[in-house]
Amino acid sequence: MNMTVAEYKVQISNVSKVFGPKPMEALKLIKSGTSKEEIQKKTGNIVGVYDVSLGVLPGEIFVIMGLSGSGKSTLIRHVNRLIEPTSGNIFVDGVDVMRMSNDELREFRRHRLSMVFQRFGLLPHRQVLDNVAYGLSVRGLARKQCEERAQHWIEQVGLLGFENCYPSELSGGMQQRVGLARALATDPDILLMDEAFSALDPLIRNDMQQQLLELQRTLHKTILFITHDLEEALRLGDRIAILKDGEVKQIGTPEQILLKPADKYIERFVRDVNRARILTAGSIMDAVPTMKVSELTTKSLREKINANELKLVYMLEDDGRLAGVFIPPNTKSEITAAAAKRNLCKLPHIDVDAVIEEVAILALNSSVPIPVVCENGKFKGAISQSAAMSALVRSKV
Amino acid sequence: MFPDLMDSQNIRIAIDNAVDYMVINWGDTLEALASPLLQFLNIIERGLLTTPWWLIIFVLGALAYLSSRKWTLSAGVMAMMFLLGLLDLWEDTMKTMALMLAATLTSIVIGMPIGILASHSKSLRSIILPVLDVMQTMPSFVYLIPGVMLFGPGKIPAILATIIYAVPPLIRLTDLGIRLVDKQVIEAVEAFGASDRQILLGVRIPLAMPTIMAGINQTTMMALAMVVIASMIGAGGLGYQVLQGIGRLEVSRGLLAGLGIVALAIIFDRITQAYGRRLQQHLHLEDK
Numbered sequence: 162m163n164m165t166v167a168e169y170k171v172q173i174s175n176v177s178k179v180f181g182p183k184p185m186e187a188l189k190l191i192k193s194g195t196s197k198e199e200i201q202k203k204t205g206n207i208v209g210v211y212d213v214s215l216g217v218l219p220g221e222i223f224v225i226m227g228l229s230g231s232g233k234s235t236l237i238r239h240v241n242r243l244i245e246p247t248s249g250n251i252f253v254d255g256v257d258v259m260r261m262s263n264d265e266l267r268e269f270r271r272h273r274l275s276m277v278f279q280r281f282g283l284l285p286h287r288q289v290l291d292n293v294a295y296g297l298s299v300r301g302l303a304r305k306q307c308e309e310r311a312q313h314w315i316e317q318v319g320l321l322g323f324e325n326c327y328p329s330e331l332s333g334g335m336q337q338r339v340g341l342a343r344a345l346a347t348d349p350d351i352l353l354m355d356e357a358f359s360a361l362d363p364l365i366r367n368d369m370q371q372q373l374l375e376l377q378r379t380l381h382k383t384i385l386f387i388t389h390d391l392e393e394a395l396r397l398g399d400r401i402a403i404l405k406d407g408e409v410k411q412i413g414t415p416e417q418i419l420l421k422p423a424d425k426y427i428e429r430f431v432r433d434v435n436r437a438r439i440l441t442a443g444s445i446m447d448a449v450p451t452m453k454v455s456e457l458t459t460k461s462l463r464e465k466i467n468a469n470e471l472k473l474v475y476m477l478e479d480d481g482r483l484a485g486v487f488i489p490p491n492t493k494s495e496i497t498a499a500a501a502k503r504n505l506c507k508l509p510h511i512d513v514d515a516v517i518e519e520v521a522i523l524a525l526n527s528s529v530p531i532p533v534v535c536e537n538g539k540f541k542g543a544i545s546q547s548a549a550m551s552a553l554v555r556s557k558v
Numbered sequence: 559m560f561p562d563l564m565d566s567q568n569i570r571i572a573i574d575n576a577v578d579y580m581v582i583n584w585g586d587t588l589e590a591l592a593s594p595l596l597q598f599l600n601i602i603e604r605g606l607l608t609t610p611w612w613l614i615i616f617v618l619g620a621l622a623y624l625s626s627r628k629w630t631l632s633a634g635v636m637a638m639m640f641l642l643g644l645l646d647l648w649e650d651t652m653k654t655m656a657l658m659l660a661a662t663l664t665s666i667v668i669g670m671p672i673g674i675l676a677s678h679s680k681s682l683r684s685i686i687l688p689v690l691d692v693m694q695t696m697p698s699f700v701y702l703i704p705g706v707m708l709f710g711p712g713k714i715p716a717i718l719a720t721i722i723y724a725v726p727p728l729i730r731l732t733d734l735g736i737r738l739v740d741k742q743v744i745e746a747v748e749a750f751g752a753s754d755r756q757i758l759l760g761v762r763i764p765l766a767m768p769t770i771m772a773g774i775n776q777t778t779m780m781a782l783a784m785v786v787i788a789s790m791i792g793a794g795g796l797g798y799q800v801l802q803g804i805g806r807l808e809v810s811r812g813l814l815a816g817l818g819i820v821a822l823a824i825i826f827d828r829i830t831q832a833y834g835r836r837l838q839q840h841l842h843l844e845d846k
């Protein structure tokens with residue numbers, strides 16, 4: 162088997178989907194450069210998705226972002242073969258989805274992946290408990306087992322006490338929690354979420370995003386998430402694919418999309434985004450002069466200070482942790498190794514993954530760039546007043 | 559006048575000969591085939607006639623209450639039945655009710671599977687729907703006469719004619735109800751790997767039930783509409799009283815029996831409708 166196929170959890174390669182009477186003909190036309198509108202006018206075929214290739218890594222949240230009608234729903238439905246491609250291949254764990262027999266496909270859908278829908282798609286005639294248990298009962302699991310597991314997930318999504326309600330008795334946000342619990346209850350590796358939060362009020366949507374991220378921290382599912390909302394994409398996505406008129410325009414991390422939009426179209430999108438809520442401290446920190454405490458000499462210290470604009474040095478332990486910042490006194494003669502060891506200035510520090518909005522205030526209030534550390538405490542860089550400022554005022558970084 | 563392009567006499571002779579052939583050679587077989595239906599009808603009729611009148615009134619009252627949760631409907635139903643008894647129409651009412659119930663239940667057994675099949679296959683639907691149109695618009699005397707020739711006058715042709723007239727709305731509405739089930743719900747259960755059977759039994763049929771119930775309601779109404787015609791060929795009951803009233807120019811007899819039919823129609827219409835509505839509420843479909 163092809164290696165590149167195997168390392169992706171989900172791989173979509175050169176998938177095109179044409180709706181209409183003569184899909185192959187339409188595909189030929191589009192290859193020869195005819196526009197999609199023209200094809201629709203001439204042949205009555207609608208090009209839903211054209212030549213999309215992307216790979217989703219195990220455990221990541223991969224977001225597909227695009228405006229309404231850009232082919233997102235069509236694309237995601239290829240993964241569980243609710244829609245079959247006109248051409249191209251879809252691999253899940255290296256297995257070609259199109260090669261599955263009907264029985265295999267059913268087993269695949271029952272065990273390997275589940276889906277959350279924009280309009281929830283709940284069974285209106287079943288109570289919450291039965292809805293959440295649906296995927297398990299379809300597998301033929303005993304009723305008691307289904308209900309036990311369903312109960313667990315009902316608690317996980319915060320619906321305790323609503324087990325015996327009917328979907329129509331719940332708010333949209335709660336209905337989607339049922340949808341999420343139903344999807345998680347079968348314990349699939351892969352979660353397909355088609356605009357799962359788009360129908361919800363902004364505040365509820367925020368809660369749901371938060372909850373998804375929290376769940377993901379322990380579950381490590383492979384999630385294919387669809388949205389038309391760039392902020393949502395940037396907030397949730399480990400990587401994002403931007404879809405326009407059925408074609409992928411760019412694939413990248415939120416930072417790559419924000420900082421290096423591939424074309425004018427994406428640039429226009431990105432312009433209105435509140436970067437400070439998306440970009441992390443790591444993306445705006447600068448390199449600063451450092452020295453190891455163990456290698457400290459008066460001579461090297463003076464050289465270091467003279468060589469940089471900041472006129473200060475971040476002193477590190479041998480294991481890479483920050484010992485403190487040496488802010489030299491005005492009189493040059495007092496810049497000595499001994500003084501540096503005595504007078505290290507302790508500063509608050511910022512987590513490298515922290516969102517700028519939450520930490521900018523620290524940097525703004527400090528004349529000394531605030532150190533940035535990663536999870537294990539290692540020093541990574543520092544954020545200056547001006548870097549924090551420019552990130553906040555949405556100007557291009 | 560339209561020119562005489564061909565001799566239609568030949569066609570008619572051919573058809574008549576075919577019917578004669580069927581009557582002579584298949585008559586017994588067909589009668590044997592239809593006899594379970596006759597037995598079914600007789601069981602219901604005997605059951606209704608041997609049950610004490612107050613129990614039947616009570617059961618109908620209880621059904622009315624259970625389906626609507628309204629005391630007023632229940633009381634109204636019981637009062638109407640009591641009145642029919644007072645007017646000396648009890649036995650005829652029971653016979654008519656038996657014919658209606660037998661025809662409706664048979665229609666459900668035949669109609670729902672056909673409706674479900676039609677909903678699954680476009681080509682089948684394109685054959686079935688025109689046939690249903692013919693069944694509903696063809697004047698019933700046209701098939702009553704060969705029916706009488708085949709089975710002899712009596713209850714068999716009567717119930718067959720009633721079923722032919724009453725089953726189309728049920729087939730139609732079953733097909734419609736199943737096809738109109740929310741596509742997003744179907745897609746969702748498909749995504750969870752539900753089999754066709756699981757989708758049909760667990761989702762489509764339950765969600766189509768209110769529409770199917772409307773079909774059952776119409777079927778009962780159509781069955782009652784046939785009772786006068788059915789009584790012309792040997793079914794007794796209220797329809798027969800109407801016929802006699804007309805024959806003897808006894809307006810009172812015809813009128814009272816006619817009102818009896820109306821009363822039965824109202825009772826079963828209200829009960830099945832209320833049940834359909836409750837079903838809809840119970841399925842929590844009301845805001846769809």
Ligand SMILES: Nc1ncnc2c1ncn2[C@@H]1O[C@H](COP(=O)(O)OP(=O)(O)O)[C@@H](O)[C@H]1O
Binds near residue numbers: 180208229230235236
């Ligand atoms: N079953 C279908 N038949 C015909 N056209 C379709 C069908 N499904 C989607 N389309 C068309 O394909 C395009 C992409 O649709 P969709 O994938 O639903 O977009 P999105 O989810 O991004 O809003 C649209 O132009 C839509 O009209």
Ligand SMILES: [Mg+2]
Binds near residue numbers: 233234235356
């Ligand atoms: Mg969509």
